[in-house]
Amino acid sequence: MDGRYRLFFGTDRLAEALNRDPGADPEKQIAAMRDTIRRPNGGGKAFGPARRQPPAMCRPEKIPILRRAIMNLKRLTERVWFYPFEEERDRPNLGYIRGDNWSMAVDAGHSGGHVAEFYGALEREGLPLPLLTVLTHWHWDHTFGMHAVHGLCLAGDRTNAHLADFAERLRNEGAGFFLDMHESIRNEYGDGRPVIVKTADIVCPGEVYFDAGNCPIRVFPAVSPHTDDCLLTEIPGEKTLFLGDACGGVFPTWEKDPDKCRQLALIINATEAEIFLEGHWTPSTKGETLQDLML
Numbered sequence: 001m002d003g004r005y006r007l008f009f010g011t012d013r014l015a016e017a018l019n020r021d022p023g024a025d026p027e028k029q030i031a032a033m034r035d036t037i038r039r040p041n042g043g044g045k046a047f048g049p050a051r052r053q054p055p056a057m058c059r060p061e062k063i064p065i066l067r068r069a070i071m072n073l074k075r076l077t078e079r080v081w082f083y084p085f086e087e088e089r090d091r092p093n094l095g096y097i098r099g100d101n102w103s104m105a106v107d108a109g110h111s112g113g114h115v116a117e118f119y120g121a122l123e124r125e126g127l128p129l130p131l132l133t134v135l136t137h138w139h140w141d142h143t144f145g146m147h148a149v150h151g152l153c154l155a156g157d158r159t160n161a162h163l164a165d166f167a168e169r170l171r172n173e174g175a176g177f178f179l180d181m182h183e184s185i186r187n188e189y190g191d192g193r194p195v196i197v198k199t200a201d202i203v204c205p206g207e208v209y210f211d212a213g214n215c216p217i218r219v220f221p222a223v224s225p226h227t228d229d230c231l232l233t234e235i236p237g238e239k240t241l242f243l244g245d246a247c248g249g250v251f252p253t254w255e256k257d258p259d260k261c262r263q264l265a266l267i268i269n270a271t272e273a274e275i276f277l278e279g280h281w282t283p284s285t286k287g288e289t290l291q292d293l294m295l
């Protein structure tokens, strides 16, 4: 395994140990990192694509002191970080890719408050704000922070269409129906902050490559059992793939179309990525990701 691809995990002693071992098995590294990540609200997913349940000792009622704790970025590779997911407010992982010339974020988060916390974590790490934010799909917890992001946003055409529909419904009906959808949404917007929905600045025309400066990034549409507007983001040089909720079922039943699962499995399998980050879970291996997809 090339040293560039070895995992980082902040200044954690585990990461130091892992990084001293150039022959470490990537699957074992990911498993060790996942076990070490402190899940601020217990991990798992009550509202989103729930699949894997956290151990009982990690559930929110067992660790109330960690609720709404300020979180820091987690470092995945030399150039890739993420701001960790949170169950209580249905906040997904937010990705961050640092090129030599500019940076990209993956997903805009649940609200302007979510964006502010993410950017605060970037600032604490001395990392510049993203110039471009790529949206994995249209769901509110991944997109409603878009009005507060720095730079421009990129999304698929169907993502923008879904967002435009949702914005119109908000204009016509007010935010009540949205807040009534789930407790996690009321937790996010419980302080009375306005629900602001906008569309992305740039429509992704298909598969596109960016060069953030010695850091190629591939953004491409994919079939998904979760929504019809899935965009995946691969950082080939870092062997990392951001999946959003692509491996989950349809909201709110979480049913999965087996044919779409098979098509996505082929796409995932064809990548050379070794680190996979789903929207509401900790980093996984390719094998774990495919297993989760096919559940």
Ligand SMILES: [Zn+2]
Pocket (backbone or CB within 6 Å): 048, 137, 139, 226, 245
């Ligand atoms: Zn989703």
